[in-house]
Amino acid sequence: MAILVCGGAGYIGSHVVAALIEQHEEIVVIDRMAVGRQYAVLGGKLYNGDLNDRVMLDKIFKENEIEAVIHLSASSLVGESMTQPLEYYRNNVEGTLRLLEAMHKHCVDNIVFSSTAAVYGDPERIPIREDDRKIPRNTYGETKLAIERMLHWVEQAHGIKYVILRYFNVAGAHDNGLIGEDHDPETHLIPLAIQAALGQRENIMIFGDDYSTKDGSCIRDYVHVMDVAEAHLLAVNSLRNGGRSGVYNLGNSEGFTVKEVIETVKKVTGLAFPVQIASRRQGDPAVLIASPELIKDELNWSPKRSSLEKMVASAWEWHRTHPNGYAKGNEETWQKESQS
Numbered sequence: 001m002a003i004l005v006c007g008g009a010g011y012i013g014s015h016v017v018a019a020l021i022e023q024h025e026e027i028v029v030i031d032r033m034a035v036g037r038q039y040a041v042l043g044g045k046l047y048n049g050d051l052n053d054r055v056m057l058d059k060i061f062k063e064n065e066i067e068a069v070i071h072l073s074a075s076s077l078v079g080e081s082m083t084q085p086l087e088y089y090r091n092n093v094e095g096t097l098r099l100l101e102a103m104h105k106h107c108v109d110n111i112v113f114s115s116t117a118a119v120y121g122d123p124e125r126i127p128i129r130e131d132d133r134k135i136p137r138n139t140y141g142e143t144k145l146a147i148e149r150m151l152h153w154v155e156q157a158h159g160i161k162y163v164i165l166r167y168f169n170v171a172g173a174h175d176n177g178l179i180g181e182d183h184d185p186e187t188h189l190i191p192l193a194i195q196a197a198l199g200q201r202e203n204i205m206i207f208g209d210d211y212s213t214k215d216g217s218c219i220r221d222y223v224h225v226m227d228v229a230e231a232h233l234l235a236v237n238s239l240r241n242g243g244r245s246g247v248y249n250l251g252n253s254e255g256f257t258v259k260e261v262i263e264t265v266k267k268v269t270g271l272a273f274p275v276q277i278a279s280r281r282q283g284d285p286a287v288l289i290a291s292p293e294l295i296k297d298e299l300n301w302s303p304k305r306s307s308l309e310k311m312v313a314s315a316w317e318w319h320r321t322h323p324n325g326y327a328k329g330n331e332e333t334w335q336k337e338s339q340s
């Protein structure tokens with residue numbers, strides 16, 4: 001029996017695949033490889049395909065005995081979602097609809113879904129609990145909330161059980177040194193600051209220093225990608241063992257401002273780089289900090305890498321050793337490394 005990982009060639013998906021390999025699972029990956037990186041997939045069977053492609057999904061479910069799905073594929077950039085809302089609804093909501101149709105047709109009834117802190121919008125209290133008000137401030141969060149609601153109703157009608165993981169800001173890279181974050185273009189704060197440290201970009205911009213926070217910049221809760229991957233194993237095992245559906249925050253219950261993150265990057269790398277204040281980015285809430293108590297209690301999740309400095313050091317190690325990511329001229333080096 002195999003686990004289907006949708007978006008398994010992406011940043012977080014590739015770390016989930018690595019964790020499944022350690023658990024000796026049979027793995028099938030579907031990724032449309034526009035963003036996904038072939039060399040990020042350390043094992044399993046890879047289908048280069050789109051979730052919106054019914055024929056492709058049917059083929060995958062026919063060719064493999066799938067017992068559970070881990071669904072990470074999405075368009076997931078807050079800023080972009082504000083200018084391309086139709087594409088976000090199409091790729092995220094319609095893609096998930098196709099996936100659930102295929103699961104229903106092929107009698108697969110367990111799914112772990114990547115949701116986001118962006119479903120909450122401006123939180124009513126900090127730390128945020130799962131039942132708190134959800135009024136997304138951006139189209140991206142809105143599409144994820146729509147999918148969460150879809151999962152709820154599909155379970156009622158068709159018995160497909162789910163674990164929804166609402167990640168906060170995922171950071172860092174795998175300890176094995178083989179996989180990490182490689183987006184093109186990069187939009188996330190930590191890798192961008194590291195690129196500035198490496199001299200690959202002129203500076204790093206702080207999007208707004210006039211928020212009501214201690215230094216005026218936005219606060220986020222960072223969580224290590226390996227701790228996130230570990231949560232997926234716990235979630236899928238719980239569903240397979242007859243556990244019920246659930247919705248969980250995935251964060252460290254500690255927030256850091258953009259300025260603090262940039263200072264940490266300077267400290268960890270030992271490198272100075274220019275920092276500029278820019279205007280606020282559309283769709284950004286001021287503060288997002290998780291209460292992860294529920295997943296600790298119910299799924300026994302215990303993050304092992306919660307210090308910001310260690311997360312930045314882990315990201316730094318990846319970027320320092322792979323300054324061009326996976327596939328921009330260093331494929332051979334990468335292949336040698338992965339074989340050794």
Ligand SMILES: NC(=O)c1ccc[n+]([C@@H]2O[C@H](COP(=O)([O-])OP(=O)(O)OC[C@H]3O[C@@H](n4cnc5c(N)ncnc54)[C@H](O)[C@@H]3O)[C@@H](O)[C@H]2O)c1
Nearest residue numbers: 007010011012031032035036050051072073074076167170
């Ligand atoms: N990175 C974060 O901090 C963060 C935080 C909260 C939630 N999330 C969620 O986690 C998931 C993974 O995020 P990531 O940072 O690894 O993103 P990513 O872009 O690196 O990975 C997503 C992968 O999905 C694939 N994909 C997208 N649409 C597809 C489609 N229609 N068919 C097949 N493949 C498709 C992409 O090619 C990519 O490889 C996303 O669902 C995202 O919304 C991420």
Ligand SMILES: O=c1ccn([C@@H]2O[C@H](COP(=O)(O)OP(=O)(O)O[C@H]3O[C@H](CO)[C@@H](O)[C@H](O)[C@H]3O)[C@@H](O)[C@H]2O)c(=O)[nH]1
Nearest residue numbers: 076078116117118168169187188189205206207218258281
């Ligand atoms: O050049 C930059 C990039 C980002 N930021 C700020 O840094 C913070 C973090 O931004 P980023 O790293 O882009 O992450 P988010 O926009 O917070 O979104 C991430 O975290 C969300 C959960 O909180 C997920 O839903 C998203 O998928 C994921 O991309 C935000 O306040 C940004 O405004 C800057 O100031 N300058």
